[in-house]
Amino acid sequence: MGVLEEKKETVRKVVTTKEGPNLKGTMIAVMLLGGFIVLSWFSVYWLYMVRL
Amino acid sequence: MHMHKLERLWLMIGSGALILFLMVIGVNAFAMGHTPPSDSEILDPTQVDLTAPFDDPGLKKIGENEYELVLVAQAFTFQSNDEIKIPEGATVHFKVTSKDVVHGFQIPKTNVNMMITPGHINTITHTFDEAGQFLILCNEYCGVGHQAMGVPLEVIK
Numbered sequence: 001m002g003v004l005e006e007k008k009e010t011v012r013k014v015v016t017t018k019e020g021p022n023l024k025g026t027m028i029a030v031m032l033l034g035g036f037i038v039l040s041w042f043s044v045y046w047l048y049m050v051r052l
Numbered sequence: 053m054h055m056h057k058l059e060r061l062w063l064m065i066g067s068g069a070l071i072l073f074l075m076v077i078g079v080n081a082f083a084m085g086h087t088p089p090s091d092s093e094i095l096d097p098t099q100v101d102l103t104a105p106f107d108d109p110g111l112k113k114i115g116e117n118e119y120e121l122v123l124v125a126q127a128f129t130f131q132s133n134d135e136i137k138i139p140e141g142a143t144v145h146f147k148v149t150s151k152d153v154v155h156g157f158q159i160p161k162t163n164v165n166m167m168i169t170p171g172h173i174n175t176i177t178h179t180f181d182e183a184g185q186f187l188i189l190c191n192e193y194c195g196v197g198h199q200a201m202g203v204p205l206e207v208i209k
């Protein structure tokens with residue numbers, strides 16, 4: 001009986017954990033894509049200026 | 053509500069970009085007066101030949117090194133009564149309309165690129181700082197002769 005209760009307690013602990021997901025890799029990937037987009041904006045602006 | 057700090061940062065960057073772009077558009081439109089090439093001036097597309105200034109298309113000097121080039125786009129050419137020869141450094145105001153369908157109006161190696169919509173007066177301005185041969189061409193498929201639709205524009209010293 002005692003062993004079973006302990007097990008239940010452990011399971012509940014895992015489910016109610018409030019630790020957030022690790023988003024560091026997500027952030028880096030998104031910033032790399034963002035950097036590429038910003039770079040392409042500046043390329044278009046540069047093209048506009050040299051053709052002015 | 054709990055939010056991950058990176059999610060919060062991400063949302064701030066997104067909202068900031070949105071606000072920045074809306075401000076850029078606002079300043080462009082209201083403070084600098086930028087408009088799309090096809091403005092709200094309209095004319096009867098069946099009466100182009102009788103409507104000024106398109107009754108006499110061509111190059112007109114309107115100021116110190118400033119010209120107005122009036123052209124009538126029609127399948128498959130751009131009509132002008134004058135040869136298009138522009139002095140180096142001149143600012144040219146293009147005024148173009150179409151007699152038939154939608155045409156394109158592009159001068160490669162410049163920022164001149166607009167649609168020529170029938171019934172509208174389409175305007176764009178460019179300053180030619182360097183002498184050379186340019187080509188005004190149609191970049192909007194307009195019919196079987198589309199690929200031949202272009203006229204030369206020369207910038208002379």
Ligand SMILES: [Cu+2]
Nearest residue numbers: 190192194198
């Ligand atoms: Cu065409």
